[in-house]
Amino acid sequence: MSSTGSTTEAPRRAFLEGGHALAEAAIQAGCRFYCGYPMTPSTEVLEYMARRMPEVGGVCINVESEIEGINMVWGATGAGVRSMIASTTNGMSLMQESLSEMVLGQVPAVVVNMGRGQGDYNQCTRGGGHGSQRLIVLAPANAQEAVETAYRAFHLAEKWRHPVLIYGDFLLSHTSEAVTFAPPDDATGPLPAKDWVTDGATGRSPRLLTSLGMRVVEAPEDGLAIGPGQTRTDVTAPMHMAVARHREIAAQEIRFETAWLEDAELVVTAFGVLGRFARYAAQLAREEGMRIGFVRPYTLVPFPYDVYRRVGERGIPIAVFENNAGQMIQDVQLGVLGRAPVHFIGEISMDRSGFGVGPKIDALHILARLREVWAARSAA
Amino acid sequence: MAKSVGTVVIEVDACKGCELCIPVCPPGVLSMSPSVNAIGFRYPILRDGCTGCELCAEICPDYCFEVFRAAPSRASAEVTA
Amino acid sequence: MATTGEASGPAAEMRKVFTRSPLLGSDTHSLCPGCGEPNAIRVLMETIEEMGERGNTVCVLGIGCYTAFGALMQIDCQQAMHGRAPAQATGVKRVLPDRLVFTLQGDGDMVTEGLQEIVHAAARGERFTAICLNNAAFGETGGHMTATTVLGQRTKSTLGGRDAGRHGHPIKLPEMLAGLDGVAYVARGTVHTPVGVKKTKKLFRAALETQRLGLGFSLVEVVTMCPTGWFVSAAEGPRFQEEKLLPVFPVGELKRPRDLRV
Ligand SMILES: Cc1ncc(C[n+]2csc(CCOP(=O)(O)OP(=O)(O)O)c2C)c(N)n1
Ligand code: SF4
Ligand code: SF4
Numbered sequence: 001m002s003s004t005g006s007t008t009e010a011p012r013r014a015f016l017e018g019g020h021a022l023a024e025a026a027i028q029a030g031c032r033f034y035c036g037y038p039m040t041p042s043t044e045v046l047e048y049m050a051r052r053m054p055e056v057g058g059v060c061i062n063v064e065s066e067i068e069g070i071n072m073v074w075g076a077t078g079a080g081v082r083s084m085i086a087s088t089t090n091g092m093s094l095m096q097e098s099l100s101e102m103v104l105g106q107v108p109a110v111v112v113n114m115g116r117g118q119g120d121y122n123q124c125t126r127g128g129g130h131g132s133q134r135l136i137v138l139a140p141a142n143a144q145e146a147v148e149t150a151y152r153a154f155h156l157a158e159k160w161r162h163p164v165l166i167y168g169d170f171l172l173s174h175t176s177e178a179v180t181f182a183p184p185d186d187a188t189g190p191l192p193a194k195d196w197v198t199d200g201a202t203g204r205s206p207r208l209l210t211s212l213g214m215r216v217v218e219a220p221e222d223g224l225a226i227g228p229g230q231t232r233t234d235v236t237a238p239m240h241m242a243v244a245r246h247r248e249i250a251a252q253e254i255r256f257e258t259a260w261l262e263d264a265e266l267v268v269t270a271f272g273v274l275g276r277f278a279r280y281a282a283q284l285a286r287e288e289g290m291r292i293g294f295v296r297p298y299t300l301v302p303f304p305y306d307v308y309r310r311v312g313e314r315g316i317p318i319a320v321f322e323n324n325a326g327q328m329i330q331d332v333q334l335g336v337l338g339r340a341p342v343h344f345i346g347e348i349s350m351d352r353s354g355f356g357v358g359p360k361i362d363a364l365h366i367l368a369r370l371r372e373v374w375a376a377r378s379a380a
Numbered sequence: 381m382a383k384s385v386g387t388v389v390i391e392v393d394a395c396k397g398c399e400l401c402i403p404v405c406p407p408g409v410l411s412m413s414p415s416v417n418a419i420g421f422r423y424p425i426l427r428d429g430c431t432g433c434e435l436c437a438e439i440c441p442d443y444c445f446e447v448f449r450a451a452p453s454r455a456s457a458e459v460t461a
Numbered sequence: 462m463a464t465t466g467e468a469s470g471p472a473a474e475m476r477k478v479f480t481r482s483p484l485l486g487s488d489t490h491s492l493c494p495g496c497g498e499p500n501a502i503r504v505l506m507e508t509i510e511e512m513g514e515r516g517n518t519v520c521v522l523g524i525g526c527y528t529a530f531g532a533l534m535q536i537d538c539q540q541a542m543h544g545r546a547p548a549q550a551t552g553v554k555r556v557l558p559d560r561l562v563f564t565l566q567g568d569g570d571m572v573t574e575g576l577q578e579i580v581h582a583a584a585r586g587e588r589f590t591a592i593c594l595n596n597a598a599f600g601e602t603g604g605h606m607t608a609t610t611v612l613g614q615r616t617k618s619t620l621g622g623r624d625a626g627r628h629g630h631p632i633k634l635p636e637m638l639a640g641l642d643g644v645a646y647v648a649r650g651t652v653h654t655p656v657g658v659k660k661t662k663k664l665f666r667a668a669l670e671t672q673r674l675g676l677g678f679s680l681v682e683v684v685t686m687c688p689t690g691w692f693v694s695a696a697e698g699p700r701f702q703e704e705k706l707l708p709v710f711p712v713g714e715l716k717r718p719r720d721l722r723v
């Protein structure tokens with residue numbers, strides 16, 4: 001097995017931190033423009049790209065702000081090159097204007113948030129920050145899934161002409177695991193022609209890549225034009241298109257992991273790496289005789305509401321574990337719609353630096369909380 | 381009146397009546413019309429004596445002018461229709 | 462309807478010496494009567510056409526009145542967020558180094574909202590051309606103060622005129638950037654007179670040639686009339702510009718690569 005050292009040959013297998021693995025997979029998926037601004041725990045993606053991009057003839061820029069970074073990615077993507085930026089929490093907040101408008105402008109870039117704790121769930125799933133539009137949001141649970149997610153993210157972005165956000169955390173970025181680089185089957189199919197690329201209008205009519213929905217309307221119906229052939233703008237057109245696109249994405253792209261739902265009398269749910277912890281805790285609980293099921297949403301947008309609805313319809317309570325003050329729980333509640341109790345068993349748990357792993361990020365802690373909920377359920 | 385060595389074609393309905401072309405015309409052969417165009421603006425009208433100097437076209441923000449000249453002084457500026 | 466001096470149209474021996482650049486399309490635009498921005502954009506399109514770069518150019522548009530030209534210009538365009546065009550153009554130029562890439566921004570876009578982007582792009586020596594249409598006002602929002610509004614200038618947010626003590630001083634971006642390494646060409650032009658328009662075209666040519674030769678970052682600021690944002694009539698625009706703006710923003714080349722021939 002080759003190391004990723006200075007060789008320009010792409011590794012097929014490697015033992016890498018999640019952040020590095022994701023970066024390598026992005027390159028193997030064809031990413032040739034990357035930029036980033038250092039912030040733990042996304043810094044490793046930048047470090048890897050700084051070394052690796054020149055080897056494959058790509059560009060890596062250490063930008064002067066995340067705002068600049070996301071707009072560089074907009075430009076490079078618009079020029080037809082697969083492009084990515086990774087950042088963390090605060091940096092993601094700075095990008096919100098552009099992320100919102102990249103949905104409207106149909107700019108298929110890939111954005112990674114290696115966040116602090118899981119406190120950005122609402123930021124990731126409700127953002128871009130303005131308008132009615134949302135990104136596609138994928139939350140891998142381990143380094144191998146991060147690799148697959150990188151391929152899938154570029155594929156989905158171009159399939160739907162829609163920006164895709166990969167949401168990970170400190171554990172995903174910094175945990176080293178053996179990974180295999182190969183695109184998942186669903187990320188290998190044919191993609192629509194990139195008839196929106198602005199790379200100089202040689203041999204074709206010129207293009208305008210815009211989020212503003214500018215259209216030339218020759219005979220405006222409202223009679224407000226001040227001249228013949230007046231250029232008119234319908235800024236709402238891309239908003240309606242984004243809503244329609246989102247409906248299609250929700251119909252086709254929802255992905256999640258479940259276990260032991262058939263006999264479950266309590267279900268635990270968590271996303272990202274904490275999904276692994278929750279699944280392990282559920283397994284331990286089952287060994288103690290508690291019939292606990294497990295759900296992990298992989299697509300946070302579109303969210304698998306139906307899975308939770310079906311659990312709720314059976315009256316089965318759901319325990320939600322997240323490393324924040326309770327954000328995904330609102331989506332779970334929307335799925336359940338009051339049909340069954342939804343308990344929050346998570347909390348903010350980081351080390352004092354604000355980004356490391358806190359004491360409650362522990363399968364045994366989750367197990368203890370599950371015992372409490374199980375006992376309360378039996379008592380009720 | 382002297383024969384004009386140049387002339388202009390004015391896209392009247394594209395004119396927004398800004399009057400920027402009026403003072404820049406060296407022989408002063410442009411003046412604003414008493415009537416208005418299809419979108420409600422007064423527009424320039426040309427009298428005899430145009431030299432084809434292109435200055436009106438250089439300043440017009442609405443690209444209303446095409447300029448013609450009998451003997452183009454600069455070959456590079458020439459556009460054959 | 463079109464009119465000519467002669468009832469019969471131009472006489473047969475007359476030759477067309479000026480017509481609208483094909484790169485401007487044939488539609489009318491929505492900018493105000495007497496606006497200076499269309500003049501700058503016209504000579505920019507003529508320059509690109511004359512350089513033979515029509516099919517090799519990507520424009521990145523900022524947000525202001527000029528953004529509407531994205532639908533007119535017959536070249537590939539991307540629209541950026543307010544102030545962020547230099548970052549977006551960096552992305553384009555880095556992955557398409559052999560294309561001619563330029564930004565089209567206003568003073569509000571480039572100097573007020575996007576100062577960080579333009580300064581860093583200049584310092585990195587990005588090989589695109591930045592074009593700033595400086596009318597010393599936010600035109601599109603209806604006439605408010607920008608970072609280039611001159612002292613004494615009345616806007617809807619500086620009612621008694623911009624006052625140094627309360628509103629600070631105007632930024633002269635070309636002067637500021639000319640001192641940066643990585644910056645190869647800096648100039649300021651004007652479009653309030655026919656001669657100014659012609660000279661501005663030469664500045665565009667020099668800046669774009671600087672880019673084509675890969676010599677570094679290039680910037681052209683063009684002072685443009687905004688009668689709407691200055692609260693004067695369209696016909697008074699050029700005089701207002703001459704008297705109030707040009708003393709603060711003198712035209713000319715501030716920095717030029719030695720190897721540049723044009
Ligand atoms: C982040 C953000 N803030 C404010 C605006 C509103 N806005 C639109 S155009 C504009 C002014 C543009 O001024 P300038 O670039 O000087 O161009 P001009 O309108 O004068 O042509 C502003 C403030 C915006 N679009 N985005
Ligand atoms: S071409 Fe010159 S002389 Fe003729 S109308 Fe225009 S400005 Fe006047
Ligand atoms: S400069 Fe152009 S728009 Fe203005 S009045 Fe003259 S022809 Fe009309």
Ligand code: SF4
Pocket residue numbers: 491492493494495496497498526596600601686687688689690
């Ligand atoms: S507001 Fe000013 S800059 Fe905008 S179109 Fe009108 S005159 Fe031009």
